[in-house]
Amino acid sequence: xxxxxxxxxxxxxxxxxxxxxxxxxxxxxxxxxxxxxxxxxxxxxxxxxxxxxxxxxxxxxxxxxxxxxxxxxxxxxxxxxxxxxxxxxxxxxxxxxxxxxxxxxxxxxxxxxxxxxxxxxxxxxxxxxxxxxxxxxxxxxxxxxxxxxxxxxxxxxxxxxxxxxxxxxxxxxxxxxxxxxxxxxxxxxxxxxxxxxxxxxxxxxxxxxxxxxxxxxxxxxxxxxxxxxxxxxxxxxxxxxxxxxxxxxx
Amino acid sequence: xxxxxxxxxxxxxxxxxxxxxxxxxxxxxxxxxxxxxxxxxxxxxxxxxxxxxxxxxxxxxxxxxxxxxxxxxxxxxxxxxxxxxxxxxxxxxxxxxxxxxxxxxxxxxxxxxxxxxxxxxxxxxxxxxxxxxxxxxxxxxxxxxxxxxxxxxxxxxxxxxxxxxxxxxxxxxxxxxxxxxxxxxxxxxxxxxxxxxxxxxxxxxxxxxxxxxxxxxxxxxxxxxxxxxxxxxxxxxxxxxxxxxxxxxxxxxxxxxxxxxxxxxxxxxxxxxxxxxxxxxxxxxxxxxx
Amino acid sequence: xxxxxxxxxxxxxxxxxxxxxxxxxxxxxxxxxxxxxxxxxxxxxxxxxxxxxxxxxxxxxxxxxxxxxxxxxxxxxxxxxxxxxxxxxxxxxxxxxxxxxxxxxxxxxxxxxxxxxxxxxxxxxxxxxxxxxxxxxxxxxxxxxxxxxxxxxxxxxxxxxxxxxxxxxxxxxxxxxxxxxxxxxxxxxxxxxxxxxxxxxxxxxxxxxxxxxxxxxxxxxxxxxxxxxxxxxxxxxxxxxxxxxxxxxxxxxxxxxxxxxxxxxxxxxxxxxxxxxxxxxxxxxxxxxxxxxxxxxxxxxxxxxxxxxxxxxxxxx
Numbered sequence: 001x002x003x004x005x006x007x008x009x010x011x012x013x014x015x016x017x018x019x020x021x022x023x024x025x026x027x028x029x030x031x032x033x034x035x036x037x038x039x040x041x042x043x044x045x046x047x048x049x050x051x052x053x054x055x056x057x058x059x060x061x062x063x064x065x066x067x068x069x070x071x072x073x074x075x076x077x078x079x080x081x082x083x084x085x086x087x088x089x090x091x092x093x094x095x096x097x098x099x100x101x102x103x104x105x106x107x108x109x110x111x112x113x114x115x116x117x118x119x120x121x122x123x124x125x126x127x128x129x130x131x132x133x134x135x136x137x138x139x140x141x142x143x144x145x146x147x148x149x150x151x152x153x154x155x156x157x158x159x160x161x162x163x164x165x166x167x168x169x170x171x172x173x174x175x176x177x178x179x180x181x182x183x184x185x186x187x188x189x190x191x192x193x194x195x196x197x198x199x200x201x202x203x204x205x206x207x208x209x210x211x212x213x214x215x216x217x218x219x220x221x222x223x224x225x226x227x228x229x230x231x232x233x234x235x236x237x238x239x240x241x242x243x244x245x246x247x248x249x250x
Numbered sequence: 251x252x253x254x255x256x257x258x259x260x261x262x263x264x265x266x267x268x269x270x271x272x273x274x275x276x277x278x279x280x281x282x283x284x285x286x287x288x289x290x291x292x293x294x295x296x297x298x299x300x301x302x303x304x305x306x307x308x309x310x311x312x313x314x315x316x317x318x319x320x321x322x323x324x325x326x327x328x329x330x331x332x333x334x335x336x337x338x339x340x341x342x343x344x345x346x347x348x349x350x351x352x353x354x355x356x357x358x359x360x361x362x363x364x365x366x367x368x369x370x371x372x373x374x375x376x377x378x379x380x381x382x383x384x385x386x387x388x389x390x391x392x393x394x395x396x397x398x399x400x401x402x403x404x405x406x407x408x409x410x411x412x413x414x415x416x417x418x419x420x421x422x423x424x425x426x427x428x429x430x431x432x433x434x435x436x437x438x439x440x441x442x443x444x445x446x447x448x449x450x451x452x453x454x455x456x457x458x459x460x461x462x463x464x465x466x467x468x469x470x471x472x473x474x475x476x477x478x479x480x481x482x483x484x485x486x487x488x489x490x491x492x493x494x495x496x497x498x499x500x501x502x503x504x505x506x507x508x509x510x511x512x513x514x515x516x517x518x519x520x521x522x523x524x525x526x527x528x529x530x531x532x533x534x535x536x537x538x539x540x
Numbered sequence: 541x542x543x544x545x546x547x548x549x550x551x552x553x554x555x556x557x558x559x560x561x562x563x564x565x566x567x568x569x570x571x572x573x574x575x576x577x578x579x580x581x582x583x584x585x586x587x588x589x590x591x592x593x594x595x596x597x598x599x600x601x602x603x604x605x606x607x608x609x610x611x612x613x614x615x616x617x618x619x620x621x622x623x624x625x626x627x628x629x630x631x632x633x634x635x636x637x638x639x640x641x642x643x644x645x646x647x648x649x650x651x652x653x654x655x656x657x658x659x660x661x662x663x664x665x666x667x668x669x670x671x672x673x674x675x676x677x678x679x680x681x682x683x684x685x686x687x688x689x690x691x692x693x694x695x696x697x698x699x700x701x702x703x704x705x706x707x708x709x710x711x712x713x714x715x716x717x718x719x720x721x722x723x724x725x726x727x728x729x730x731x732x733x734x735x736x737x738x739x740x741x742x743x744x745x746x747x748x749x750x751x752x753x754x755x756x757x758x759x760x761x762x763x764x765x766x767x768x769x770x771x772x773x774x775x776x777x778x779x780x781x782x783x784x785x786x787x788x789x790x791x792x793x794x795x796x797x798x799x800x801x802x803x804x805x806x807x808x809x810x811x812x813x814x815x816x817x818x819x820x821x822x823x824x825x826x827x828x829x830x831x832x833x834x835x836x837x838x839x840x841x842x843x844x845x846x847x848x849x850x851x852x853x854x855x856x857x
Contacts, residue, residue: 087433351835512667526649
């Protein structure tokens, strides 16, 4: 689909929250990400798709500060993230749900949620936030005394997402929310993501399940071998032949 | 004979209380910082020397000396963090290297103690009354140590389970990266852990001072014992350490009475070797790939 | 070629040294260096392949005490006693080695088991104080200068005998290098799991190298005991000598032939220096420096001094 003229495109574009500009990330001598540029605007849901090992998770880790880019810049609401330690990035308002959830195995559901509100600014409202969370995910209220590793796959993913909300973030990074889950569970998980989206959070999602993921998203990027190969609004992606063949399997 | 046995069991339990504190400190440090603090017993020894210096050489009241020893040892813990632990972590040293580095540290501390305070026994020489309960003789100093230790452990339990900081510490121990994603600063947690570990050594030193006289090799046997307890209970497992402490306390005490101190130590060492061979994750430990 | 020539020259120099500088004190230091280099090299047979033992004091104690006690009580010549002591050490090595290797205990856990073992031996020796003299140790009955009883009142004899033992130790190292065992052990040292899938007889190779190491360590201890004619459980067993051996090897670099010797020479000289300069005013001062140096070295130079120098030379090439 032809792009609108540059000027109208810019006028239509809402304020950018997260700006990633020409970022390259290395694991030792191995380059995982090559000059990637990406943006997420307020209230937007952006999805990055691509094959395994393409660098999508690496990108999220870099945004959250678990990895440092070798070049390029990452800006969030005017703050440079690329040299900031991970915990400070969380304070700015970025929460990540890592792949598989990475819950604390020897903490209960309740405690996992509590840790989520560790930040001083979230602590005060922790009880209120918790109430909201239990409202959204009643099953977590039921299981709140259970150890996190006794939950089912879908419940764990819900807990992980809920935990990320406890820090009252502005942007949520989701790393493969459907990973390892049965199709029916995946549908439920995406329903929750949709609920979160409708609350106004900005979401940057990495997802293998392209079809379901695209349905939720406003814009998409295709990353292959550490490079951005395509980008555009959802409709473009859904109608694109290459995407359809390679990733949606039609 | 049964009197003797009973006495030794009771005293073993009392000793176990303080050993449980020692094990707690080591487990906390191992769980959070992921380093086996082989010089922990030596730190207790330093604490005792501090109490000695304050109480005997500077003629301060004993209780005050003990209280002062706490923050002093907390600072020692922090210094250790800065000078030894951080470089080890930065150099990404493998566990063996860490072990050797800390073993080297024990040599430094023991010999420094010898240089500063000499090789003789240094005691604070206070006599506390003996209590009879039936046929059992209990020393007040042991009772104070025991109840003090239990009280402290209770407080630590509450701290770890009811406060945000305690939660943060437990999170870092379980999944470092995940904890960072919660906004927890690992550096700060390491500092707090090492400082807390240090303060604990000061507290243990305070409990030990009325019971034992200190000498430069005092730390060695306690480090070994604490270490064996920690392995027995499962490294990083606080409950395991607690249970292990009482087991080892009683075994040591009873063996010493039935045979001799050396054989008691040999028995403990044999238990240690057996645990590593048969069940290296300890009684309550979770098997993580070796 | 140049290397072999240098080695021969060095040995020649060391050999004729006593005739040019007839100082009993230097002969003494030299002898100590040779003996401990021999022992440290024997330790490194295991260390270089990832079997870091912190309990070689066990072998020292078993070797020296077996020989010494058999001599004192039964007049058995130390040359035979040495073999028995060595075999006893091997026996111990087999028991603990098999237990560890069979249960897959490696790395730092292995080090801890050996540490405990060293202490067990030390405590046992102390516990049976009626026979061994306990913490105070015991002295060998004097036989003057006697080859049969492996004693001498002339320092120079032990100087040469120790040197011969050191050469033996180094030759054994070279022999190990050339054997099939070396390749297998290196594979095991680098990645045990991978090696086991290749069908390498892991337990067998580990056992062999442990037995060799134990045997020679025990013999080295006998050599030391015969030289000093005095045995003490704190110098010949337990944690302290075990750690010292490990440290000397690591300092010098346990992966190279000369590493352990270099490390030993440095440490012994350093200790002597501090003892002479600071004397008894600062007992333990030398140990502080020594401990500090080791901590720093372990953190910053994992290959030891000699190993790092070697690397540096290789880089320049």
